[in-house]
Amino acid sequence: MLLEVGAVMFGWNGKFLRVNLTKQKAAAKEYDADMARKFLGGRGFAVKILWDELKPGVDPLSPENRLIFAAGPLTGFALPSSGKLVVAAKSPLTGGYGDGNVGSYAAVQMRKAGYDAVIVEGKAESPKFLLIEDSIVEFLDAKELWGLNAFEVEEKLRSVYGPTAGVLVIGQAGENLVKFANIVCQKGRGGGRPGMGAVMGSKNLKAVVIVGSGELPAANPKELKELGAEAYREILTKPNYAFWKRQGTMMTIEWSQENSVLPTHNFREGVFEDADAIGGFSMEKIKSSQRGCPNCNMTCGNAVKDVDRKESELDYENVAMLGSNIGVGNLKKVAALNRLADEFGLDTISLGNVIGFAMEASEKGLIKEEIPWGEYKAAKALIEDITYRRGLGAVLAEGVRFAAEKFGGEARNWAMHVKGLEVSAYDCHAAPAMALSYATSPIGAHHKDAWVISWEVKTGRDRYSEEKVDKVIELQRLRGGFFECATVCRLPWVELGFELEWYPKFLYAATGLEMGWDELYTIADRVYTLMRAFWVREYGEKWNTQMDYPPARWFIEPLNKGALKGVKLDRAKYEVMLKTYYRKRGWDERGIPTKTTLKKLGLKDVVGQLKKRVKLWD
Numbered sequence: 218m219l220l221e222v223g224a225v226m227f228g229w230n231g232k233f234l235r236v237n238l239t240k241q242k243a244a245a246k247e248y249d250a251d252m253a254r255k256f257l258g259g260r261g262f263a264v265k266i267l268w269d270e271l272k273p274g275v276d277p278l279s280p281e282n283r284l285i286f287a288a289g290p291l292t293g294f295a296l297p298s299s300g301k302l303v304v305a306a307k308s309p310l311t312g313g314y315g316d317g318n319v320g321s322y323a324a325v326q327m328r329k330a331g332y333d334a335v336i337v338e339g340k341a342e343s344p345k346f347l348l349i350e351d352s353i354v355e356f357l358d359a360k361e362l363w364g365l366n367a368f369e370v371e372e373k374l375r376s377v378y379g380p381t382a383g384v385l386v387i388g389q390a391g392e393n394l395v396k397f398a399n400i401v402c403q404k405g406r407g408g409g410r411p412g413m414g415a416v417m418g419s420k421n422l423k424a425v426v427i428v429g430s431g432e433l434p435a436a437n438p439k440e441l442k443e444l445g446a447e448a449y450r451e452i453l454t455k456p457n458y459a460f461w462k463r464q465g466t467m468m469t470i471e472w473s474q475e476n477s478v479l480p481t482h483n484f485r486e487g488v489f490e491d492a493d494a495i496g497g498f499s500m501e502k503i504k505s506s507q508r509g510c511p512n513c514n515m516t517c518g519n520a521v522k523d524v525d526r527k528e529s530e531l532d533y534e535n536v537a538m539l540g541s542n543i544g545v546g547n548l549k550k551v552a553a554l555n556r557l558a559d560e561f562g563l564d565t566i567s568l569g570n571v572i573g574f575a576m577e578a579s580e581k582g583l584i585k586e587e588i589p590w591g592e593y594k595a596a597k598a599l600i601e602d603i604t605y606r607r608g609l610g611a612v613l614a615e616g617v618r619f620a621a622e623k624f625g626g627e628a629r630n631w632a633m634h635v636k637g638l639e640v641s642a643y644d645c646h647a648a649p650a651m652a653l654s655y656a657t658s659p660i661g662a663h664h665k666d667a668w669v670i671s672w673e674v675k676t677g678r679d680r681y682s683e684e685k686v687d688k689v690i691e692l693q694r695l696r697g698g699f700f701e702c703a704t705v706c707r708l709p710w711v712e713l714g715f716e717l718e719w720y721p722k723f724l725y726a727a728t729g730l731e732m733g734w735d736e737l738y739t740i741a742d743r744v745y746t747l748m749r750a751f752w753v754r755e756y757g758e759k760w761n762t763q764m765d766y767p768p769a770r771w772f773i774e775p776l777n778k779g780a781l782k783g784v785k786l787d788r789a790k791y792e793v794m795l796k797t798y799y800r801k802r803g804w805d806e807r808g809i810p811t812k813t814t815l816k817k818l819g820l821k822d823v824v825g826q827l828k829k830r831v832k833l834w835d
């Protein structure tokens with residue numbers, strides 16, 4: 218069935234809620250079916266809205282920026298792991314397109330309230346929280362909540378709106394515009410690495426509460442229900458299910474250590490002497506409860522009691538970045554640092570990254586502060602200083618790219634970021650495909666779009682090949698394209714091998730549309746190319762291919778420890794892969810989409826705007 222403009226939509230609600238905090242006004246607006254079919258949802262909607270509505274060069278922390286919460290056509294249905302939403306804005310950390318994915322009741326409630334996205338613009342005069350109950354939107358006073366941490370705020374709001382209300386909040390880091398502040402929910406889910414919490418803080422918006430009571434519009438409700446039930450049963454049969462429930466993403470610590478990719482001492486090494494003490498089996502010994510996102514039957518949130526007897530939910534990235542990367546080898550202490558990050562609303566990946574960077578700067582005498590590797594108390598104090606922007610903390614609160622410029626010397630070489638976003642927890646001295654994945658990720662160095670490293674380790678890590686480029690693009694299409702736009706969790710597929718064939722069937726039952734992988738890949742390419750155009754429009758003539766390079770450290774300093782001692786990346790060979798990547802994406806040698814590609818992907822209207830900022834080559 219072909220969806221025509223103006224036709225009744227199934228799967229999608231067909232409405233966005235637009236909220237203006239300056240004017241304290243909100244209005245629901247229909248969008249057309251063309252938008253749904255071309256951009257699918259979530260990240261696709263977000264980048265299209267940001268492209269259309271932001272003027273290039275807009276200050277990310279100004280009222281003009283948009284903060285978007287977006288879902289897709291599968292979000293919220295009774296389907297595996299469908300309780301996810303994308304939060305997006307122009308990033309204050311990178312200056313480019315930024316987003317994150319968060320598992321939250323807010324995803325389900327927003328869809329039940331009748332919206333596929335909430336677009337927030339303007340700035341409230343004084344702290345507010347937004348209450349969305351179906352079609353009623355209220356701007357409520359948040360003076361009492363301002364200054365409280367994310368957990369305290371959530372508790373207060375839940376006591377009024379109930380345990381399954383959608384509640385998204387910022388901690389003090391978002392209030393203080395820390396450039397990597399994120400948005401927190403359900404006491405331990407967090408999303409929006411490139412400073413989405415700071416954008417929310419800049420709008421004087423402390424929290425968003427959403428309660429919806431409608432039915433989601435499915436084209437074939439009976440079929441969808443049966444399919445969903447069958448899919449949930451299928452997940453239970455997967456061989457890795459039991460172990461996944463025990464350890465979740467924490468099992469990756471052992472794997473990373475075995476394969477020399479566990480970030481250690483600011484990504485100097487890929488092995489850590491205390492890896493066992495912070496790994497999945499150690500976590501199991503102190504596990505206190507299991508949590509997860511809504512609509513999920515393979516919940517993976519492992520909560521443990523930290524050194525202060527507070528609950529802290531651990532994931533691989535959190536533990537690697539606040540453990541091995543800064544030299545802390547005691548899991549309860551790592552958990553306490555993680556809890557603090559969740560309370561303040563700081564992205565743990567960037568946080569562990571800037572702390573590791575500061576420890577190295579201290580060791581090398583670039584700064585006067587003494588912050589030895591592994592010093593738990595110093596790390597804890599630094600987290601508070603970053604949150605409240607005190608002393609060295611104020612510099613680190615701007616992110617590692619900024620700090621490196623400030624510290625000077627060779628610091629730029631070991632500032633571990635791409636495009637200003639700090640690298641997540643996989644060392645790439647011996648992983649060229651993963652390095653390419655970080656370097657070409659559309660938000661900066663995040664593993665979300667192409668976690669190619671497990672495939673690379675299995676298939677040969679020393680090669681620099683076209684096959685690797687193809688694999689990166691394939692994963693970007695699936696993970697960064699399909700899963701971020703359909704807006705459901707990718708882990709059933711990634712971790713348990715839940716087959717991809719299920720998803721077109723879900724889409725058909727939900728929307729009534731037969732969308733095969735060819736069409737879904739084209740959507741992914743369109744979204745990717747538009748995200749790239751957004752970056753180029755922002756950076757204009759400053760855009761250059763160096764922005765698609767991984768950090769210099771991996772090229773110039775070999776590993777000193779472990780089985781891969783002596784290995785580092787090869788710059789010339791990397792460059793060949795990058796050029797191949799551009800060619801395959803239909804971008805020119807500067808990594809800028811060509812007119813032909815833009816037109817082929819139905820982005821003709823982008824050409825004019827891009828031409829104003831850079832010369833297009835074809």
Ligand code: PTT
Pocket residue numbers: 301316317318319320321399405406407408409410411466510530532533534535558559562563564565566665700701704705706707708
């Ligand atoms: C994600 C990034 C990750 S990715 C982790 S742990 W991971 C860190 N988690 C943080 C946290 O926690 N608290 C905090 N203060 N900061 C944090 N920063 C880090 O943020 C997360 C899961 C995980 S756990 C992963 S891989 C998968 N990510 C998905 C994704 O991106 N898309 C998708 N469709 N499905 C996904 N499923 C999995 O979700 P960002 P969550 Mg996250 C506490 O936000 O910005 O995308 O960065 O959302 O609800 O916590 O689930 O080993």
Ligand code: SF4
Pocket residue numbers: 298299300320508509510513514515516517518706707708709
């Ligand atoms: Fe959330 Fe984990 Fe379930 Fe994915 S697998 S939906 S991250 S609980």
